[in-house]
């Protein structure tokens with residue numbers, strides 16, 4: 122630094138919270154305050170107390186529930202007598218529903234593996250880190266890609282007769298169309314919100330909707346031979 | 356009366372024995388409170404201070420904390436259930452009946468374990484989505500997110516292996532349906548299937564394997580990874596806070612980029 126006046130200096134001091142901070146900013150860079158110091162509480166006792174309270178309330182709720190509702194227990198395991206339908210635990214029923222449309226390699230191996238891989242790479246994938254609204258940049262190009270992708274997905278689902286997966290897909294696609302036609306300063310709060318959502322948000326939301334719908338269908342609406350049943354009719 | 360109790364508590368806490376165990380000493384200064392966390396091997400996983408904003412219910416909905424709560428309940432009830440359970444055929448099923456009709460509070464114990472397990476699976480998913488939607492997976496928290504995925508898988512496996520243990524029709528066929536999927540893995544499918552069950556179908560060997568996984572290996576793995584998960588929260592700088600950028604600036608920036616795109 123040849124020119125001694127090539128920087129500005131500042132001091133921040135709040136001894137109750139943090140040691141003194143000295144900051145030097147050179148003229149060539151522009152300073153931007155990203156985080157301002159904010160109020161903190163002590164883990165002991167404040168946070169510990171709240172966590173303990175939360176867990177106690179949870180325990181009370183579970184104890185009450187367990188007093189009134191009994192865990193299921195059927196007859197002893199009998200390999201010669203297959204129940205119809207034989208269902209996996211509820212959190213796998215989404216996958217079992219897919220098993221109805223696709224061969225086991227796809228529904229039982231490929232889909233779970235891809236799911237885990239995509240969940241793991243979420244924070245490493247650049248598209249996901251981007252926090253800007255999907256359609257705020259390159260609008261025409263991205264809109265075209267979006268239409269292509271949604272059309273492809275719809276055709277795929279219809280070809281394999283996976284009709285249950287269609288409503289969530291349509292719902293998310295409609296929300297994305299609203300997002301594409303809104304600006305971040307639109308008068309409607311919902312439009313403002315949707316316009317700012319990045320791609321990662323849309324993919325995860327689609328996954329969440331599919332998860333809920335497929336699991337619910339597998340749990341309540343499937344009966345003997347994996348045919349449709351109404352849960353209140355049995 | 357409370358004055359008297361306070362006095363006794365104070366006496367105990369300043370006694371030599373107490374102080375040899377809890378080295379932080381008594382007092383309610385900021386320093387003492389910080390030491391209470393820092394000087395304890397378990398609590399040391401956490402930071403001594405937390406941003407006030409992140410303690411609010413709305414920040415996390417306490418979903419991670421509650422997931423941990425269900426895990427604690429499961430460990431306690433699980434150990435008690437182990438006192439009455441034999442992982443053998445057909446004794447396992449008879450033990451379920453005993454829990455129901457002979458052991459005092461046995462039915463309640465089993466209910467509590469079962470419902471907590473179901474809730475834990477639900478809460479893990481809810482926690483994952485909550486973390487995602489508040490953007491808390493971004494740098495430098497990427498790896499804690501990955502540890503979270505490992506915990507998600509461990510939780511599912513814990514629940515799944517536990518599902519077989521009652522040895523009733525529900526258990527037997529659910530595990531049959533699930534484990535059959537493993538034989539559709541290309542090339543090594545039938546080997547994996549055999550390894551998992553200790554046979555070609557769900558039988559007494561499978562019960563024993565699932566029991567060992569459910570009561571020893573998976574809980575240990577869960578405890579280990581939960582510890583790392585908590586420790587990483589401190590190392591990554593505490594819970595993620597949304598940076599509240601000045602409203603006006605954010606708006607101009609996005610309109611600018613919107614124009615650029617057209």
Ligand code: HEM
Pocket residue numbers: 415417418419420422423426479480482483486491492496499500501502503504506507510581584588593594595596
């Ligand atoms: C046994 C399962 C789990 C337990 C006991 C657990 C516990 C916790 C707790 C207590 C917190 C503190 C904040 C909060 O309550 O949200 C937390 C934060 C976090 N969890 Fe989990 N968690 C588990 C599973 C997961 C899963 C499945 C994921 C995601 C895939 C995950 C990702 C994270 C991340 C990234 C943070 C940091 C959030 C931040 O910095 O704001 N965890 N976890």
